[in-house]
Amino acid sequence: MGHGAFSSGLGKGVLPMSLVFYLIAALTVAGGLASMVLKNTVHCALALTVAFAGLALFFLNLDAQFAGFAQILVYIGAVAILVVFAILLTKGSETPKDGVFSRTWLAGLAVAAAVFAVLGWAILHTAPMLPGATPAPAVTVQQIGQALIGRYVLPLEIVAVLLTAALIGAVIVAMHEKEGTK
Amino acid sequence: MIDSLDQIFVLLQHWLVNFLPASWQGAASVLINAAAIVCVFPALFAVAVWLERKGLGRMQNRLGPNRVGPYGLLQPIADGIKSLTKEDIVPLSADAAVHFLAPVLLVVTAFMGFAVLPMGRNMVLVDLDAGLLFYFAMGASTELAVFMAGWSSRNKYSLLGAMRAVAQMISYEVVLLLSSVVVVMMAGSLSLTKIVEAQNHYTWGFPHWYIFTPWGLAGFVMYAIAATAETNRSPFDLPEGESELVAGYHTEYSGFKFALFFLGEYVAMFSISGLGTTLFLGGWSAPFSFLTSVPSWIWFFSKLMLSIFVFIWMRGTLPRLRQDQLMNFAWKFVLPMCLLNLMVAAVWRFMGDGWLRWVVCSAILLLAYAAMGWGEMRRGKIGPRSYRYAE
Numbered sequence: 001m002g003h004g005a006f007s008s009g010l011g012k013g014v015l016p017m018s019l020v021f022y023l024i025a026a027l028t029v030a031g032g033l034a035s036m037v038l039k040n041t042v043h044c045a046l047a048l049t050v051a052f053a054g055l056a057l058f059f060l061n062l063d064a065q066f067a068g069f070a071q072i073l074v075y076i077g078a079v080a081i082l083v084v085f086a087i088l089l090t091k092g093s094e095t096p097k098d099g100v101f102s103r104t105w106l107a108g109l110a111v112a113a114a115v116f117a118v119l120g121w122a123i124l125h126t127a128p129m130l131p132g133a134t135p136a137p138a139v140t141v142q143q144i145g146q147a148l149i150g151r152y153v154l155p156l157e158i159v160a161v162l163l164t165a166a167l168i169g170a171v172i173v174a175m176h177e178k179e180g181t182k
Numbered sequence: 183m184i185d186s187l188d189q190i191f192v193l194l195q196h197w198l199v200n201f202l203p204a205s206w207q208g209a210a211s212v213l214i215n216a217a218a219i220v221c222v223f224p225a226l227f228a229v230a231v232w233l234e235r236k237g238l239g240r241m242q243n244r245l246g247p248n249r250v251g252p253y254g255l256l257q258p259i260a261d262g263i264k265s266l267t268k269e270d271i272v273p274l275s276a277d278a279a280v281h282f283l284a285p286v287l288l289v290v291t292a293f294m295g296f297a298v299l300p301m302g303r304n305m306v307l308v309d310l311d312a313g314l315l316f317y318f319a320m321g322a323s324t325e326l327a328v329f330m331a332g333w334s335s336r337n338k339y340s341l342l343g344a345m346r347a348v349a350q351m352i353s354y355e356v357v358l359l360l361s362s363v364v365v366v367m368m369a370g371s372l373s374l375t376k377i378v379e380a381q382n383h384y385t386w387g388f389p390h391w392y393i394f395t396p397w398g399l400a401g402f403v404m405y406a407i408a409a410t411a412e413t414n415r416s417p418f419d420l421p422e423g424e425s426e427l428v429a430g431y432h433t434e435y436s437g438f439k440f441a442l443f444f445l446g447e448y449v450a451m452f453s454i455s456g457l458g459t460t461l462f463l464g465g466w467s468a469p470f471s472f473l474t475s476v477p478s479w480i481w482f483f484s485k486l487m488l489s490i491f492v493f494i495w496m497r498g499t500l501p502r503l504r505q506d507q508l509m510n511f512a513w514k515f516v517l518p519m520c521l522l523n524l525m526v527a528a529v530w531r532f533m534g535d536g537w538l539r540w541v542v543c544s545a546i547l548l549l550a551y552a553a554m555g556w557g558e559m560r561r562g563k564i565g566p567r568s569y570r571y572a573e
Contacts, residue, residue, distance in 0.1 A: 046326075046330065065315070065316075069312055070315070072322065081348055084333070088341075141311055142311075
């Protein structure tokens with residue numbers, strides 16, 4: 001178990017970067033598509049998890065360790081679990097008889113295509129405006145932590161207060177219901 | 183000589199890799215390391231299962247396995263052959279694809295955690311800057327596998343077991359993370375190799391392990407509680423409570439898939455013990471400075487097996503908790519203590535050297551512990567046992 005074997009071996013890239021990118025992209029898109037097309041709602045949730053995992057792999061592929069692991073921890077560890085719990089507790093897990101497609105799917109498709117076109121257009125037009133080919137900054141997890149506690153401490157605290165309020169709200173809602181049923 | 187014995191596995195790996203052309207060496211060394219992990223821990227699993235059955239037998243005043251080989255030592259091999267030759271039954275109404283994927287995902291995520299654990303000096307597969315974060319990310323993914331197993335079986339016991347398991351794992355994961363954060367605060371790094379190095383100093387022959395500080399001891403106790411709950415071990419084995427749920431989320435699994443669940447549970451136990459060792463017990467460092475000549479990996483695996491023994495001991499000693507007790511314990515006792523421990527760690531950090539911080543930090547923790555216990559007693563929660571239905 002040699003120290004630093006990983007960095008010397010895979011760091012330089014056994015596979016070309018673009019191939020890895022296309023593999024992950026295929027996985028993510030397949031997960032996203034499956035989460036729309038599959039009939040069973042729990043299957044859809046699991047497929048969505050695959051898409052989440054693909055996004056995490058993208059972050060890791062770009063050397064963004066913190067974002068990648070946080071994506072796995074939060075989205076696969078918590079959000080996906082929450083989604084399946086919600087599905088199971090709301091009787092939505094039965095497969096609908098009359099197909100999963102809404103009757104207005106054509107309009108939905110048009111709206112989605114329009115949003116995608118606008119986003120794509122915006123991204124393609126901002127790329128040349130960026131100042132040259134600046135190398136991607138190598139940000140360590142420690143730097144992110146220091147920035148969060150130093151410069152961005154106020155937003156962090158506001159988010160913390162918001163989340164605490166949400167938590168207390170959820171508890172109050174749950175408590176109230178329990179008293180009502182007794 | 184001593185140094186080469188310490189580094190014997192690293193040297194072995196270099197020797198093996200040198201047979202290959204230079205462009206393949208990086209990938210090959212990663213492969214060899216991964217293969218070593220995938221071989222060593224199932225072997226330890228066999229030993230641990232034998233130890234558990236023998237140990238529990240001893241505690242319950244019976245012999246345990248004693249037919250296959252001397253002292254029943256070959257029992258794990260017999261068990262393995264049995265599970266390989268058994269029929270793999272998938273219920274007719276089960277969701278075949280998810281039913282198949284669940285044990286695979288569980289074992290894979292359980293093994294991933296070992297990638298960042300330093301098992302000896304220079305013995306770590308990937309020395310990640312955010313190693314601890316990686317470990318917890320992988321740990322969080324096992325919950326999904328448990329859910330998949332329970333849901334895809336189409337069995338109410340499986341589903342109930344999975345729901346219990348997921349609720350329990352999410353609750354105790356909060357505790358697990360918060361009790362580890364103290365170590366990160368002190369070591370100033372998320373890298374597990376750096377955390378071990380920060381503890382690998384000696385004063386008067388005694389090590390600077392984090393467990394030998396007030397906040398470290400409190401953190402370790404809470405980590406151990408959370409680790410027991412995360413691995414669904416007794417006294418927190420409600421998801422598999424035989425008397426209520428048959429076998430919980432793996433009720434509908436047979437043959438080798440069941441063996442995979444069994445393996446996954448033990449591998450998770452090894453990896454969580456390994457992390458606890460790394461965070462609080464100094465990882466691969468020796469317990470006394472005069473013992474530093476003993477190879478580092480011996481220390482790591484000794485501490486690991488000691489933790490496994492404590493797991494077995496607890497299983498033989500403690501009765502199972504009730505679901506509401508489990509949740510109350512996590513959210514109303516362990517979590518507040520964890521948050522307090524974070525404050526105590528900050529106090530410790532900013533009081534500087536000296537004996538005063540030992541007194542202050544210990545006093546805060548002991549007072550809080552006593553006050554919480556006293557408060558619960560006064561509210562009359564503890565008294566003679568009352569039965570609601572069984573009177």
